[in-house]
Amino acid sequence: MICGKSPPDIRNAQAQSIAVAARLLADDQLVAVPTETVYGLGANAQSGTAVARLYAAKGRPRFNPLIAHVRDAAKAAELAELPELGRRLADAFWPGPLTLVLKRRDHAPISDLATAGLDTIAVRVPAHPVMQALLSAFGHAIVAPSANRSGHVSATSAHEVAADFDSEQVAMILDGGACRLGIESTIIDVTGEQPRLLRPGAIARQAIDAITPLIHGGAHGTTLDDTSRPRAPGLLASHYAPRARVRLDALDARTGEALLAFGPNAPHAAITINLSPTGDLVEAAAHLFSALRRLDAQGVAAIAVMPIPQHGLGEAINDRLRRAAAPRP
Ligand code: TXA
Numbered sequence: 001m002i003c004g005k006s007p008p009d010i011r012n013a014q015a016q017s018i019a020v021a022a023r024l025l026a027d028d029q030l031v032a033v034p035t036e037t038v039y040g041l042g043a044n045a046q047s048g049t050a051v052a053r054l055y056a057a058k059g060r061p062r063f064n065p066l067i068a069h070v071r072d073a074a075k076a077a078e079l080a081e082l083p084e085l086g087r088r089l090a091d092a093f094w095p096g097p098l099t100l101v102l103k104r105r106d107h108a109p110i111s112d113l114a115t116a117g118l119d120t121i122a123v124r125v126p127a128h129p130v131m132q133a134l135l136s137a138f139g140h141a142i143v144a145p146s147a148n149r150s151g152h153v154s155a156t157s158a159h160e161v162a163a164d165f166d167s168e169q170v171a172m173i174l175d176g177g178a179c180r181l182g183i184e185s186t187i188i189d190v191t192g193e194q195p196r197l198l199r200p201g202a203i204a205r206q207a208i209d210a211i212t213p214l215i216h217g218g219a220h221g222t223t224l225d226d227t228s229r230p231r232a233p234g235l236l237a238s239h240y241a242p243r244a245r246v247r248l249d250a251l252d253a254r255t256g257e258a259l260l261a262f263g264p265n266a267p268h269a270a271i272t273i274n275l276s277p278t279g280d281l282v283e284a285a286a287h288l289f290s291a292l293r294r295l296d297a298q299g300v301a302a303i304a305v306m307p308i309p310q311h312g313l314g315e316a317i318n319d320r321l322r323r324a325a326a327p328r329p
């Protein structure tokens, strides 16, 4: 929180506060919203003023476009062309943690600032009932990046959002509880012949591959490893970073390090958080960001992270951890 300023207003996400949130959005204010992946910082997608406010509040570079959240595939089709490939993935995973990069329609009702002037647009139909209710009440697309300061760890609870912003930046936080999945959506570009994975996320590569084969490439089987020119413009090398230094593939903690452990039989350091004592990658993904924030809150200087298997959601977890450990700008 910024000293001297008050934190944003946190409200239980009942019908009344959802109606207030819809009015605030219509008034170009920012509202933080729960989704099944992480909290989003929502703004009226059609309003340049609201979107400019959003970039300013996050401290986000304006070349980094936003995800438009809509109620259903029919609403998505108002913003963008949904090719057969996209339709198949949408049928399988919407509502849910899938973001599709699509060709933007010529007169799509969305601010150019939100798409950073690109001719494509990232669209997602979230499953969280509070976000669905808000989308229905508001009636239009809501752009929402993860509700954290740019480059910082994503927020998976209302209190974590409140720690990154003040009431002048964010008019209201709708509290929908802890995010069920805890890691961002999987982003897939379907503007080409074959779908391309731009960001590993809450839907594992294998689940996408079962619907339609993804283009493979890159050292880790993704296309994102050239982080100097990322395909999703926001995927810069250093991201998701806690204050503490992060050391990967650690088998134990050194003096002064806290341990971010995984699986049974993990060693114990003075400060240890085990992402999943049973070795469950879905559970580990759900706990990752809150664990990094909790270790920061305890003031640890460095975090040693045990190896996480690369399969299933491990790919998304390792992607976030690599960026958390990358040299800071
Ligand atoms: O789970 C999620 O996706 C969360 C929740 C709130 O929905 N949102 C989220 O947004 O993670 P954000 O802004 O933190 O990440 C969106 C990513 C950025 O890396 C951005 O560069 C990329 O999506 N992106 C947006 N539009 C794009 C486009 N047209 N082409 C390629 N990448 C795009």
Ligand code: MG
Binding pocket: 145, 146, 154
């Ligand atoms: Mg983010």
